[in-house]
Amino acid sequence: MTAAATAAAVRAGIAGFGEHPFVVDTAGNSMIVAAAPYIGIDIRGAARLAELAAPAAVEAVTSSSARSIGHLPVSLFVGLPPVRPGRENDVPATVVARLREELASLCHVEKIGVIDSGHAAGTMAIERAWQAVRSGASEFALAGGVDSYLEPETLEWLERNDQVHSAGPENNAHGFIPGEAAGFVLLTTTAAARRYQLSAALELMSVAVARETNLIKTDTVCTGEGMLAMFRALAGEPPAVKVDHLYCDMNGEPYRADEFGFASIRAADLFREPDAFTAPADCWGDVGAASGPLLLMLAEAATSKRYAAGPVLAAFTSSESGERCGFLAHHRTEARAR
Incomplete structure (x- = not known):
């Protein structure tokens, strides 16, 4: 659930793939997915994305000894999945509202930007945050992204497009394992990091x-x-x-x-x-x-x-x-x- 544990798992080559509890492919086999084990499969839609995003955003703000920025304004930029089967229209509003709620006691969220363009969206959020900090428009900017392919409609859509990795009679060795995750980073200038005694490598x-x-x-x-x-x-x-x-x-x-x-x-x-x-x-x-x-x-x-x-x-x-x-x-x- 934490950044450190995630980085260690990737470095060790550990994969947490497993069967989806109830979604099967057209061959009748359980879909293999990479699900977040700390979120119940009953949490669906925009609520699931919000549940993924909240702890990642909180960790980004608190993990750099950043408790001293609690009274300062922070710009927020969020990358989201694009409009596709299984993605509800209320995703941007629900995710932003949850982030505001979770971050309220840690910082003052001021400006908000949402990019819903899929894979590059989280990096584009970083680009906007980087520009905001460099230009002086924001002293601190929190940038991140959240996504989940685990909605049944989304998994069925991926399979129709031959994008899901599978084995057996319906073998598709060149597909991918549908996953879900959230990641956030806190950006500021080198001068501000020194001023507020924040750690950064x-x-x-x-x-x-x-x-x-x-x-x-x-x-x-x-x-x-x-x-x-x-x-x-x-x-x-x-x-x-x-x-x-x-x-x-x-x-x-x-x-x-x-x-x-x-x-x-x-x-x-x-x-x-x-x-x-x-x-x-x-x-x-x-x-x-x-x-x-x-x-x-x-x-x-x-x-x-x-x-x-x-x-x-x-x-x-x-x-x-x-x-x-x-x-x-x-x-x-x-x-x-x-």
């Missing part, structure tokens, strides 16, 4: 958004143009730094693997080792809009626990609607000196 160098026009579930061929544009926007051309390790939301689908293959070959000068990447969907399943903040959490954990491959870490996320968003981060000087 990672500093965002850049966050970039681009768009792919050759989308999954279409007859077009994706050669990674959108992802390449995102990589170039992150690091420049030629790149000012080399990435030591990459975190991504690849989930086993050929489209995503091919896209990254094309883009990484053309941006090879950005990576110290092109195959040095972590795709944690093999541990926590596909977590959709929660991906970006959780990838940033993994990068921060690797830095603070001193097992990161090097000082420069990056991540990317890809929405089915075309948004490509990623970040570039490095160890803070103070963290390296400790």
